[in-house]
Amino acid sequence: MEKIYERVSFTSKTSPTGYCPGCGHGTAHKLFARALEHFNLRDKTVLVYPVGCGGLAMPWINVNVIGAAHGRAGAIATAIKRANPENFVISYQGDGDLAAIGTAETIHAANRGESITVIFINNANFGMTGGQMAPTTMLGQTATTAQSGRSLEEHGAPLRMAEMIATLDAPKYVARFALHDAKNILKAQQGIMKAVELQVKGEGYSFVELISMCPTNWKKSPAECANYIDETVLKAFPLGVFKDVK
Amino acid sequence: MEKSVLIAGFGGQGVMSIGKMLGYAASDAGKYASFYPSYGAEQRGGTANCTVIISDEEIGSPAVSKLDMLIAMNQPSFDKFAKKVKKGGSIIVNSSLVTSKVEDSDIAAFYVPANDIANDLGSPKVANIVILGAYIGLSGALSEEDGKAIIKKMLGSKADLLDMNYQAFDKGLQAVK
Amino acid sequence: MSKEFIKGNEAIAEAAVRAGCRFFAGYPITPQNEVPEYLSARLPEVGGHFIQGESEIASVFMVFGVAATGIRSMTSSSGPGFALKSEGISFLAGGQIPAVLVNVSRGGPAIGTIEPAQQDYFSAVHAPAPGGFRCFVIAPQNVQEAADFVYEAFDIADKYRTPVYVLADGMIGNMMEVVELPKMRDLAELPSNDSWRFNKYNDDGSARILSTYMPMGELMQKKNKEMAAMYEAWEKNEQRWEEYMVDDAEYIVTAYGSSARIAKSAVKELRAEGVKVGLIRAITLFPFPKDAFAKLDYAKVKKMFCAEMSIPGQYIYDVQNAVLGQSQIIPIQTSGGVILETDMVVAAVKENL
Numbered sequence: 168m169e170k171i172y173e174r175v176s177f178t179s180k181t182s183p184t185g186y187c188p189g190c191g192h193g194t195a196h197k198l199f200a201r202a203l204e205h206f207n208l209r210d211k212t213v214l215v216y217p218v219g220c221g222g223l224a225m226p227w228i229n230v231n232v233i234g235a236a237h238g239r240a241g242a243i244a245t246a247i248k249r250a251n252p253e254n255f256v257i258s259y260q261g262d263g264d265l266a267a268i269g270t271a272e273t274i275h276a277a278n279r280g281e282s283i284t285v286i287f288i289n290n291a292n293f294g295m296t297g298g299q300m301a302p303t304t305m306l307g308q309t310a311t312t313a314q315s316g317r318s319l320e321e322h323g324a325p326l327r328m329a330e331m332i333a334t335l336d337a338p339k340y341v342a343r344f345a346l347h348d349a350k351n352i353l354k355a356q357q358g359i360m361k362a363v364e365l366q367v368k369g370e371g372y373s374f375v376e377l378i379s380m381c382p383t384n385w386k387k388s389p390a391e392c393a394n395y396i397d398e399t400v401l402k403a404f405p406l407g408v409f410k411d412v413k
Numbered sequence: 414m415e416k417s418v419l420i421a422g423f424g425g426q427g428v429m430s431i432g433k434m435l436g437y438a439a440s441d442a443g444k445y446a447s448f449y450p451s452y453g454a455e456q457r458g459g460t461a462n463c464t465v466i467i468s469d470e471e472i473g474s475p476a477v478s479k480l481d482m483l484i485a486m487n488q489p490s491f492d493k494f495a496k497k498v499k500k501g502g503s504i505i506v507n508s509s510l511v512t513s514k515v516e517d518s519d520i521a522a523f524y525v526p527a528n529d530i531a532n533d534l535g536s537p538k539v540a541n542i543v544i545l546g547a548y549i550g551l552s553g554a555l556s557e558e559d560g561k562a563i564i565k566k567m568l569g570s571k572a573d574l575l576d577m578n579y580q581a582f583d584k585g586l587q588a589v590k
Numbered sequence: 591m592s593k594e595f596i597k598g599n600e601a602i603a604e605a606a607v608r609a610g611c612r613f614f615a616g617y618p619i620t621p622q623n624e625v626p627e628y629l630s631a632r633l634p635e636v637g638g639h640f641i642q643g644e645s646e647i648a649s650v651f652m653v654f655g656v657a658a659t660g661i662r663s664m665t666s667s668s669g670p671g672f673a674l675k676s677e678g679i680s681f682l683a684g685g686q687i688p689a690v691l692v693n694v695s696r697g698g699p700a701i702g703t704i705e706p707a708q709q710d711y712f713s714a715v716h717a718p719a720p721g722g723f724r725c726f727v728i729a730p731q732n733v734q735e736a737a738d739f740v741y742e743a744f745d746i747a748d749k750y751r752t753p754v755y756v757l758a759d760g761m762i763g764n765m766m767e768v769v770e771l772p773k774m775r776d777l778a779e780l781p782s783n784d785s786w787r788f789n790k791y792n793d794d795g796s797a798r799i800l801s802t803y804m805p806m807g808e809l810m811q812k813k814n815k816e817m818a819a820m821y822e823a824w825e826k827n828e829q830r831w832e833e834y835m836v837d838d839a840e841y842i843v844t845a846y847g848s849s850a851r852i853a854k855s856a857v858k859e860l861r862a863e864g865v866k867v868g869l870i871r872a873i874t875l876f877p878f879p880k881d882a883f884a885k886l887d888y889a890k891v892k893k894m895f896c897a898e899m900s901i902p903g904q905y906i907y908d909v910q911n912a913v914l915g916q917s918q919i920i921p922i923q924t925s926g927g928v929i930l931e932t933d934m935v936v937a938a939v940k941e942n943l
Binding site: 210213215216218222225228229230231232233234235236239241242243244245246247249250251254271272274275 | 612613615639641643644645647648649651652653654655656658659661677678681685788789790791796797798799800801802803
C-alpha cells in the first residue's frame with residue numbers, strides 16, 4: 168500500500184498538543200509544522216509563542232521556542248530575525264495577543280516589512296482566560312465580559328487585521344483562511360506554504376489569518392461551531408488573499 | 414586649582430561650542446575638565462548655557478552654585494546669572510549686546526564688544542572666538558598656546574579661516590589686558 | 591591609552607560597543623537620546639543592529655529576543671520609559687536572559703522633569719517590576735565610571751544570566767568629561783552562550799524552550815529559590831563601595847552616583863577646616879554594600895548624613911537598614927531636578943557638629 172499521509176517527522180509522538188476537542192489551534196500547528204518540514208526548516212526555526220492558548224503545543228511542536236509576553240511577539244520576532252537572518256522566524260499569535268494588547272507591535276512589524284511569517288489565529292475570543300470579549304468577537308456574540316453580546320455602540324465592530332495590514336506598503340502576502348472544514352484547511356495549507364516560502368526566499372513579511380473555532384468558550388459543539396463560522400463569522404471576516412506582491 | 418565658568422547666551426551665539434572648546438583644550442592639556450550643558454527644551458528656545466570646570470584634580474559637582482566666572486553673551490544671561498558669581502570672581506560682558514554694568518565692586522568686570530570686534534574682522538561668526546580669547550586671557554586655567562591649538566583643531570580642513578580666527582582670539586586676549 | 595573628552599551618553603554607547611554589544615533597541619526620551627542616536631550609526635559599523643522600537647515596551651522585548659539568541663544586547667531609557675519597560679525586565683529576569691539596561695534618570699513622578707534626579711532608586715533596586723525579582727544594579731558617579739560600568743555590566747550579565755541595571759542620571763548622561771575608554775573586545779573571546787541560547791538546538795536534536803510560564807506552584811517556587819540563592823551570592827561576593835577618609839571619621843556622609851561626587855567635594859572642604867568627616871559611596875546598589883556600614887566603629891561615629899537627589903528619600907532606607915539604628919542618620923536631599931550642592935552638604939554637617 169502507498170503511504171499517503173504521515174505525521175510531521177519532528178513533532179512529538181508522545182506529548183499531546185493540549186488543545187480542546189474541536190479547537191483550530193491543533194490544525195493550525197499541523198499546517199505550519201508541515202510547511203517547516205516541506206522546506207526543511209526545522210533546525211533553523213525559532214518559533215515565537217504568544218501568551219494564550221497558542222503556546223499550549225510547546226511540548227508537541229519540538230522546535231526552538233521563545234515565549235513572548237502577551238502581545239510582544241511582533242517585536243521579539245522582528246529583532247531575532249534582524250540579528251539572526253539565518254534563522255527562520257515564525258510569530259504565532261491569537262486574537263487577544265495580536266489584535267488587542269499587541270496591536271502596535273503587530274502593525275509596526277508589518278509596516279517595517281520584517282522578514283518574518285506571522286500566523287494569526289482568530290477565534291473571536293480570549294480563549295485561555297475563559298472566553299472574554301476580543302477585538303474580533305462577533306456583533307451579538309456573547310462573551311464573559313459582554314454577557315448580552317457585543318454591541319456596535321459600546322464595543323465597536325470586529326477588527327479586521329488582515330485588511331488593515333494589507334493597506335500597508337511593505338507586506339508581501341496577506342491572506343485569511345478558515346479551519347472549519349477540509350476544503351478550507353487545504354486552502355490554508357497552501358497559503359501557509361506560500362507565506363513560509365516567502366521568508367525562505369528572503370522576500371519579506373507575510374501574514375496569514377486563520378479563522379478558528381473555540382467550542383469550549385463559544386459553548387457550541389464542533390459541528391455547531393463550523394456552522395457558526397459559515398453563517399456568521401465569515402460575513403464579518405471574508406476569506407481571501409488581500410495582498411500578494413509578485 | 415579648579416576654575417568654573419558659566420557661559421550663557423542666545424541659541425546660535427556659539428555658547429555651547431565655546432564651552433566644548435574649553436573642555437577639549439583642557440583635555441588636550443592633560444587636565445580634568447567637565448562640560449555641563451542646559452539640555453532639552455531649552456536648546457530650542459532662546460537661551461542656552463553651559464558650565465565648564467577645569468581642574469588639576471578630580472571634579473566634584475559639574476554644576477556649581479557659585480561661579481568663578483560668568484561669560485554673559487546677551488542681556489537675559491547677564492540678568493539671570495550675574496548674581497551667581499563669587500566675591501572675587503569675574504564677569505566677561507559681551508558689551509555689544511549687554512547694556513548693564515557690573516555693580517558689585519567685589520567682582521571684576523571686563524567689557525568685550527565681541528560682536529563689534531567680529532564684524533570689524535569681517536565675520537560675525539567669530540564673536541565666540543573673541544570671547545574664547547578673553548576667557549584664556551583672564552582665567553589662567555589654560556595657556557594662549559592651548560587656545561590656539563584648539564582653534565586649529567576645531568577648524569580642521571577649513572584652514573583658510575585660521576588667520577581670521579587667530580586675529581579674533583588675539584583681540585579677545587587684548588580686550589581683557 | 592588615549593583620553594577623550596566625551597559626553598556621558600556617548601561614552602555609555604561606545605563602551606557598550608567595545609564590550610561586545612551588537613544589538614540595541616530603544617525609544618526617544620530625554621535625557622538619554624544620544625545613546626540611541628550614537629548607536630544607530632555605530633552598531634552597523636561593527637556588524638551589529640540598531641532598531642528604534644515603536645514603543646519602550648517593544649524595544650525592551652526586541653532586546654529580550656536578541657539577547658535570548660546569545661548576542662550581547664542593551665536598551666536605555668529614563669524614568670518614564672522604565673515604567674513601560676518593566677514588563678520586559680521581568681521577562682529578562684524570569685527567562686534568565688543576560689542584558690544591560692541603562693537608566694539616565696530624571697525627576698518624577700509621571701512626566702516630571704528632564705533635569706537630573708535620583709528618584710528611580712526604589713524602582714531600580716527594589717522593584718524593577720512586579721514578581722519579586724532583582725536586577726544587579728550599579729551606579730556610576732562620573733562619565734569614566736559610566737563607560738567602565740556599562741562595559742563590565744555585560745560580563746556580569748553573562749556570568750549570572752541576569753539583567754544588569756546601570757543607574758545613571760541626566761547629569762552624567764549630558765556632561766562631557768575626560769575619559770579613557772575601555773578596549774574593543776574581540777567577540778571570539780567572549781564566553782560562549784552555545785549551551786543555552788535559544789536559536790540553537792541541543793546536541794541530541796531536542797528543542798530548547800524559553801518559557802517563563804510555570805503553571806505548577808512547586809516549580810515556580812523552586813525557580814524563586816534559585817534566584818534568591820543567586821542574590822545571596824551577589825551579597826556575599828559582589829558588594830562594591832568606595833571609602834574616602836573614613837578611618838578616623840567622626841562624621842560619615844553617604845551617597846551614590848552624582849550625589850557622591852558632590853558629597854566628596856564637601857568632605858574635602860570640611861576636612862580642610864579640620865572636621866573629621868568621611869564618605870561612603872555605594873557603587874553597587876543591589877547588592878547593597880551593607881558590609882561598608884557593618885564594619886564601622888559606631889562608638890566613634892557621632893552622626894551620619896545621607897545625601898541624595900530624591901524627596902522623599904529612597905537610598906536612605908537601605909542605609910538605615912544597614913546601619914541598624916547604631917547611628918543617627920540625617921537626610922540631605924534635593925529633588926525634581928534641583929542639583930545637590932556642595933554647600934548644602936557642608937552646611938548640614940556643620941549644623942550638626
